[in-house]
Amino acid sequence: MSTPVRASDTPFAVNVEAGKDYYWCSCGQSKSQPFCDGSHKSGSFVPTKYSATESKAVYFCGCKASANGALCDGSHKKAV
Numbered sequence: 001m002s003t004p005v006r007a008s009d010t011p012f013a014v015n016v017e018a019g020k021d022y023y024w025c026s027c028g029q030s031k032s033q034p035f036c037d038g039s040h041k042s043g044s045f046v047p048t049k050y051s052a053t054e055s056k057a058v059y060f061c062g063c064k065a066s067a068n069g070a071l072c073d074g075s076h077k078k079a080v
Helices: none
Strands: 012-016 021-024 048-051 056-060
Touching: none
Parallel strands: none
Antiparallel strands: 012 056, 021 048
């Protein structure tokens, strides 16, 4: 399996809307971080769907190493 590109050293804060789906970039190549723009088409990555259950601020992973799917788990704080 390929290694994703580290898009950011910090998470992306996004105000999500209840009932809306978001597609998080898992490859790290999207120019629309933290969301997918189709840049993965030439590789083995696929976007991860995040469905907002309430309107609030969430933190999408920027380092692409989170064990919590699309959401940040603090992995960016570990040595690179």
